[in-house]
Amino acid sequence: MRVSATSLILLVPFSLAAFTHPGLLHTASEFTFVASKVASGAQPWTTGFAKLTANSHSASTYTARPVATVYRGTSSLGTENYSLLFNDMAAAYALALRWKISGDTTYAAAAAAVIDAWSSTLTEISGSSDKFLAAGLYGFQFANAVEILRGYSAWTGFAAAKEVLLDVFYPMNRNFLLNHNGAAIDHYWANWDLCNIASAIAIGVVADNQTIYDEAIEYFYHGAGNGAIENAIWKVYTGADAGLAQLQESGRDQGHTMLVVGMLGTIAKMAGSQGLDLFGYLDNRILKGAEYAAKYNLGNDVPYTTYTNSDVTQTVIAPASRGDIRPIWELLYNQYAKKKGLAAPWTTQYAALVRTNGSGSEGGGGNYGPNSGGYDQLGYGTLMFSL
Ligand SMILES: *[C@@H]1O[C@H](CO)[C@@H](O)[C@H](O)[C@H]1NC(C)=O
Ligand SMILES: *[C@@H]1O[C@H](CO)[C@@H](O)[C@H](O)[C@H]1NC(C)=O
Ligand SMILES: *[C@@H]1O[C@H](CO)[C@@H](O)[C@H](O)[C@H]1NC(C)=O
Secondary structure, three states, rough: OOOOOHHHHHHOOOOOOOOOOOOOEEEEEHHHHHHHHHHHOOOHOOOHHHHHHHHHHHHOOOOOOOOOEEEOOOOOOOOOOOHHHHHHHHHHHHHHHHHHOOOOHHHHHHHHHHHHHHHOOOOOOEEEOOOOHHHHHHHHHHHHHHHHHHHHEEOOOHHHHHHHHHHHHHHHHHHHHHHHHHOOOOOOHHHHHHHHHHHHHHHHHHOOOOHHHHHHHHHHHHHHOOOOOOHHHHEEOOHHHOOOEEEEEOOOOOHHHHHHHHHHHHHEEEHHHOOOOOHHHHHHHHHHHHHHHHHHHOOOOOOOOEOOOOOOOOOOOOOOOOOOOOOHHHHHHHHHHHHHHHHHHHHHHHHHHHHHHHHOOOOOOOOOOOOOOHHHHOOOOOHHHOO
């Protein structure tokens, strides 16, 4: 019997072929492009690469500090030590990029040493409910470093890295998305779902597991919690405010709102590497959320609609941490304004602001202070996402 295209799509909804590798934040052709731009001294890639090489996390002498149990959140179980993990994941990623762009395998070996140290040591992520943030954020970061490094032919640690992703991180990602730590479905803010969606997508690709990948993409489309796209960016404005859409965390504070914007860009870019266009989904919904956040954080007024969930009623947009600087905008600016050619005036301005803040380039973990917020996103967007 002939299988029609339609029934194939129904059987395998989100991707039709085997996974592409490397296929998360960056593809093989993107690495080739960036490496050639840096080799020829072109801008802004050369400034972006200098930003990377100046960050101590990209030094070949970087030494991992793995622990068996990572704790995030104050609890009676143990003392918080998750900064060890987020510093090391920033290093693994920075070193992997430095290898791909310079061609110098010293950096691949150093990145592999960081990953291997954790693969052979980490058995548990614990702490308060914040442990689910750790599983999501550092899961997507670990998986991205592994996905790049899998192309380093001398590396023998891929299987062990895949195992720790599947055995330690992924079960927590899935558990959180299904059960939300036993809370009301609207209790956890959007960023909690989003980092766990990002981690599950990334681990699905690393492990070549269509089931894991599809389940995470399905959650992005139709999940029950606040990370599903129509909950994360829930209020679309029209008329004079067309092009703007309010985010689930807009009434909370702007730092967390920025985390939501950053995670949505990360999720869409990773899916894009597998041929799935989430950027365009629902009439470019992610862009509308980014535009709203950028416009407000640049000091302009935006419309606001009262947000209510089981815990709070927020009648005004939250000014706390307005103007928050995170390396999340080059990705969105390049995908929407440059690649799709769409109007993205506020996103464009915010990308310029963060670029200027970093002396011509977005930085990575370590360039935005010692706290976790500076490590929530992998960064280096001027280097890696400029088109
Ligand atoms: C957590 O990290 C601290 C150092 O910050 C360390 O002393 C402790 O042993 C770690 N806990 C576990 C269980 O690995
Ligand atoms: C993919 O992951 C799911 C969920 O953990 C598991 O049940 C399944 O066996 C995996 N599939 C393959 C091919 O490894
Ligand atoms: C970059 O932004 C941070 C955080 O707002 C600020 O403290 C710092 O002074 C800025 N740096 C530059 C060069 O603009």
